[in-house]
Amino acid sequence: MGHGAGGRAMAQLIDEVFARAFANEWLGQGNDAAVLPAPAAGERLVMATDAHVVSPLFFPGGDIGCLSVHGTINDVAVMGARPLYLAASFILEEGFALADLVRIVNSMAAAAREAGVPVVTGDTKVVEAGKGDGVFISTTGVGALPAGRDIGGANARAGDVVIVSGSIGDHGTAILSQRESLAFDTEIVSDTAALHGLIAHLLELVPGVRVMRDPTRGGLATTLNEIAVQSGVGISLEEAAIPVHPQVEAACEFLGLDPLYVANEGKLVVICAAADADAAVSALRAHPLGTEAARIGEVIDDPNHFVQIRTGFGGRRMVDWLSGEQLPRIC
Amino acid sequence: MAQDFSQPRLERRHIRVRGVVQGVGFRPFVYRLAQTLDLSGWVRNDGDGVELEGQGLPGNLSALIARIRSEAPSLARVDSIHTRLCDADPADQGFTIRTSESGAVSTTIGHDSAVCADCLAELFDPADRRWRYPFINCTHCGPRYTITRALPYDRSNTSMATFAQCPACQREYDAPVHRRFHAEPNACADCGPQLSLLEAAGVRVATRDPIADTLLRLLTGEIVAIKGLGGFHLVCDARNPEAVERLRARKGRGGKPFAVMVANLASARRWARLASAEEALLAGAERPVVLCEKRPSVDNELWGLAPDLGSIGLMLPYTPLHYLLFHDNAGRPSGTDWLGEVQDLALVMTSANPGGEPLVTDNQEALQRLKGIADAYLMHDRDILSRCDDSVMVAERSALAGARETPRFVRRARGFTPRSIRLAQKGVPVLAFGAWLKNAVCLTRGDEAFLSEHIGDLDNPGVCVAMDQAAEHLQRILAIQPEAVAHDLHPDFHSTRAALALADRLGVPAIGVQHHHAHIAAVLAEHRRSGPVLGVALDGVGLGSDGSAWGGELLTVDGAAFERVGHLAPLALPGGDQAARAPWRMAASALHRMGRGADIAPRFATQRGAAQIKVLLDKPHLCPTTTSMGRWFDAAAGLLGVCERMDYDAEAAMRLESLAASYGSALRAHRGWAVREDESGAELDLLPLLAELARERNPARGAAVFHATLLAALEDWIVAAARHERLSTVALGGGCFLNRQLAFELPRRLSARGLEVLTARQAPCNDGGIALGQAWVAIQQLQPGN
Ligand SMILES: [Fe+3]
Ligand SMILES: [Mg+2]
Ligand SMILES: [Zn+2]
Ligand SMILES: [Zn+2]
CATH class of the missing domain: 3.30.70.100 (Alpha-Beta Plaits)
Structure with a gap:
């Protein structure tokens, strides 16, 4: 695809691809913006945006298209909100294969349809070859937050329990293995998924959840460090309780990565009162996206706001936040 | 008139x-x-x-x-x-x-010292009122630093404050001519601290004689936690392999060697070949653990203590309590003659710091944290206010002309903390936070640098907290607030973060000091130099100023400035820090650089990932590289099959060194190295040597060839660089200088080539001394006119 000579024709073709894939009443209005109904009385709006850049564009378990839908839905949903609408914008590199674009857009549309969250407005720009990396997708989501619901990173209290909805490290390891053509005995599949169904189910049974987060870039470790600082608490994890798929563990050991720092795209961290913990774990486990949910640690009083992990032999290890990549440090 | x-x-x-x-x-x-x-x-x-x-x-x-x-x-x-x-x-x-001038605060707190000969004479004199009193001391001996909370050093600021002296003790304390005049921890059985023996469950044992009971337990294979000067030890009978093995298993210790306490020098000679310098160190008032050349008796009778190593860590009793255990074992003779007689009793004395936690100091804490490890606890009611591990030292005849036998530190703590190191000039007070492993912090006051006790590895949250406490404690006991902080360049060390946070809070400058610059500066600091010198840093990994992992560097150092003028050839680290724990990965990295990537999989077939590692090595962007000397040691050990995975830090290098020593002298590899000039200076490449080791069938000979060649290569490289830079002084720093061959032989060769050689003596050459170097760089940088 390109602009210049024949560019207009190409732009029309692209519009066609989007229109057909996402077809819905708001896009069909043909206006510059979508006109949407106001949320119910007492509800508040929640809005999140995320730019998606991923290499490779296609990976086991998904592609940039569905990822850009899931990522933004999850950011809205972890606030306890019902995701309602999405907006999407694309930056395409000149020369990007139309077939790949169709595949991505269709995957994105399917993800939106499956999630029940329509893409109601969008935009596309094409940049010169060499000024982009195939395709970048930016999505924005809007959701409705019921009155009185207060879920956020600053709400953790000492004595609370930390729960994760399933195995960690899958997405980042899958991406890296695919990008570097590293073959492991068992293929590692990204966990990319929209979590609002799981979350709705959880909140129905355990409405008092205090904190929810999706541990994406920087992994579980970074997310928990953010929560610890926001809430002014410490967090203590049990290494043996954290679900990690064996093939992910082996790949991470091989590559010298710590799965705690590897990105997830379909996992939920939940912090709730100890009294709610069992109910929360069973609620998560009852949902197809939470079958491996586990209680992995607790919130503690700690003026240092350390996140730490208990290892074998009663040992403990710091789970620091990292300022960049995992740099070598053993002297 | x-x-x-x-x-x-x-x-x-x-x-x-x-x-x-x-x-x-x-x-x-x-x-x-x-x-x-x-x-x-x-x-x-x-x-x-x-x-x-x-x-x-x-x-x-x-x-x-x-x-x-x-x-x-x-x-x-x-x-x-x-x-x-x-x-x-x-x-x-x-x-x-005269009494102290009112308002005048004493300026120092002394270090802890082994019980002195006069006190020992009283301790074993049945007629003395302190006969067998485990807390006997005087102004010439006993606890200081570990029982002191703050300045001034005065009983009220020590953990003896809760013990009021009896009239007899008070008379001694008040008599100007008495050995116990103002001996702050002065005490006797009537008025001072008391022992108690507790069962594993924390219940007090009804015994009239906790010491005899403890000895009996040790002799029957129990593990007893014994409270010492700066913390608890876990103790068992070193001659009982089952007890030693149980201690290893319970502590999760792997194959790391244990230190052993024996009654006296005569007994130490039974287990090790001792040079006079080692005897002097062992018997010195600081009573460090001394790494000595072990005799075959160790492997025959102290099974499993120091497997695969040529040395054993020995230590003599230093508290009256330790002496009393040996006194009981000797049958409680009167007088001190028994102190010179050989005893067979050998006790494993390992720091009670399970799982890399800080050393346990508190009684209640001991009962909790040593649960499941100790079978019993021998404790007392004198609190430890400053945690302080045993110091570990090596004694060696110096190769330097005119120098006397020079002991070196492996770990600097009890007996030395808080003794200061004198600097060449006064400067603003600087608090330097060190690096990450084996950390210690350092606070300067005027022209004195106070290095904290060894704190530990900052991957443990308890150790991070201990580091914060040590930094605060130093400020309190020196009554000084830093006007600058210094730290490593690595952004993710707790030490770096703590330094930046403190600088922010105090509104003072924070100075980042490159890791190996700091290693060299530490050597300069204690020699009261500022340069210019050629610094030779042979080390593990430290972050370089270019963001890559350095560790085998030639640096010209002048005041607060340095320039990199040479480095070892880089090796890929397949798997980052994983490669630092698995020498087989470094061996794979070396083979890959030789173009023999296909040899990796068959050679390390038993290692998980061996079949794939070539794929990783084929992708340079997935493998950070390092110029670290330590990783070259690892690669050599991996290629020789000496050590494929490490149980403890530096295990591969230590085993390689021990093997080389067992083989004796060897010829260096013919054309085993190459020196090339590149944009960052003279690059020393040891790949030809490793190619030879990859063919070697006798690991001991291989280890000896490695050391012989390495020494010749380093000599060649360093001398050429010194000439090129027109420098006649070299300073050697970094953890690799714990290797005896490098520590002993390299200075000898360099001085034979006309160079003045400076080495680390007052502080450890490894990261335990790095805070001293950071502080010295900061002081010079903050000097007016800089
Ligand atoms: Fe170092
Ligand atoms: Mg996001
Ligand atoms: Zn004395
Ligand atoms: Zn008394």
Whole structure:
């Protein structure tokens, strides 16, 4: 695809691809913006945006298209909100294969349809070859937050329990293995998924959840460090309780990565009162996206706001936040 | 006016003594000297040290000054004596000890010291009132640093504050001529701390004799946690392999060697070949663990203590409590003769710091944290206020011309903390936070640098907290607030974060110091130099100023500035820090660089990932590289099959060194190295040597060839660089200098080539001393005009 000579024709073709894939009443209005109904009385709006850049564009378990839908839905949903609408914008590199674009857009549309969250407005720009990396997708989501619901990173209290909805490290390891053509005995599949169904189910049974987060870039470790600082608490994890798929563990050991720092795209961290913990774990486990949910640690009083992990032999290890990549440090 | 020749001329001098002169029996010492020399006057402590006025015959006054220097009490250190004449007062009669000037704060807290000979004589004298009292001490010995909360050093600021002295003890404490004059921890069985023995469950054992009971338990294979000076030890009978194995398993210790306590030098000789320097260190008042060359008896009778290593860590008793265990074992003889007799009892004494946690110091904490490890606890009610591990040292005859036998630190703590290291110049007070492993912090005051006790590895949250406490404690006991902080360049160390946070809070500058620059600066600091020198840093990994992992560097260092003028050839780290724990990965990395990637999989077939690692090595962007000397050691050990995975830090290098020593001298590999010039200086490449090791079938010979070749290569590389830079002094720093061959042989060769060689002696050459170097760089950088 390109602009210049024949560019207009190409732009029309692209519009066609989007229109057909996402077809819905708001896009069909043909206006510059979508006109949407106001949320119910007492509800508040929640809005999140995320730019998606991923290499490779296609990976086991998904592609940039569905990822850009899931990522933004999850950011809205972890606030306890019902995701309602999405907006999407694309930056395409000149020369990007139309077939790949169709595949991505269709995957994105399917993800939106499956999630029940329509893409109601969008935009596309094409940049010169060499000024982009195939395709970048930016999505924005809007959701409705019921009155009185207060879920956020600053709400953790000492004595609370930390729960994760399933195995960690899958997405980042899958991406890296695919990008570097590293073959492991068992293929590692990204966990990319929209979590609002799981979350709705959880909140129905355990409405008092205090904190929810999706541990994406920087992994579980970074997310928990953010929560610890926001809430002014410490967090203590049990290494043996954290679900990690064996093939992910082996790949991470091989590559010298710590799965705690590897990105997830379909996992939920939940912090709730100890009294709610069992109910929360069973609620998560009852949902197809939470079958491996586990209680992995607790919130503690700690003026240092350390996140730490208990290892074998009663040992403990710091789970620091990292300022960049995992740099070598053993002297 | 005619002079009166009938009376000898009287002279009066004001004398000021600086150094470690408080709390060590200095005033009674001056008092006794004055009596002997027939001088009148007075002596007292003040904020600067000790001041005195002496009046008498001029010759006697000179003798006083000379003898203050030469006969100072064993725990004292005289840094300077300044005198001036003042008006004589013929009416002045007698010599008095005056109380400290009001408001004057004593400036130092002494270090802990092994029980002295005088106290031992009392301890084993059935007629003495302190016979077998486990907390006997005097101004020449006993606890200081570990029982002190804050300045001034005074009983009320120690954990002895809760013990009121009985009249007999008080009389000693108040008598200027007594050995216990102002001995702050002075005590006896009537008024002082008491022992108690507890079962694993924390229940007190109903025994009249906790020491005899403890010995019995040890002899029957139990593991007993014993409270010492700076923390608890886990103790078992070193001759009981089952007990040793159980301790290893319970502590999760892997194959890391244990230190052993024996009764005396005569007993130590049974287990190790001791040089006179080692005997002096073992028996010194600091009583470090000394790494000694082990005899076959160790492997035959102390099974599993120091597997695959040529050395064993030995230590002699240093608290009265330790002595009493050996006294019981000897059958409780009267007098001190038994102290010279060989005993078979050998006790594993390992720091009670399970799982890399800080050393346990508190009784309640011991019961919780040592649960499941200790079968019993021998504790007492004198609190430990400053945690302090055993120091670990190596004694070696120095190769340097004119130098005496020079002990070196592996770990600097008990017996040395908080002794200061004198710097070449005064500067603003700097708090340096060190790096990450084996960390210690350092606070400067004037021209003195106070290195904290060894704290530990900052991957453990408890150790991070301990580091924060150690930094605060140093500020408190030195009564000083830093005006700058210094830290490593690595952004993700707790030490770096703590430094930046403190700088922010105090509004003072934070100075990042490159890791290997700091290693060299630490050596310069203790030698009171600022450069220019050629620094040779042979180390594990430290972050370079270019963001890559350095560790085998030639740096020109001048004041606060440095320049990288050479480095080892880089090796890929397949799997980052995983490669630092798995020498087989470094061997794979070397094979890959030789173009023999296909050999990796068959060679390391038993290692998980061996079949795939070539794929990783084929992708340079997935493998950070390092110029670290330590990783070259690992690669050599991996290629020789000496060690494929490490149980503990530096295991591969230590085993390689031990193997080389067992083989004896070997020829260096012909053309085993190459030196190339690149944009960052002279690059030393040892790949040809490793290619030869990859073919070697005898690991011991391979280890010996590795060391021989490495030494020749380093000599070649360093001498050429020194010539090129027109420098005649080299400073050696970094953890690899714990290797005896590098520590001993490299300085010998370099001095034979006409270079002046500076090495680390007062601080460990590894990261345990790095805070000293950071502080020294910061001081120089903050010097006016810089
Ligand atoms: Fe280092
Ligand atoms: Mg996001
Ligand atoms: Zn004494
Ligand atoms: Zn008494």
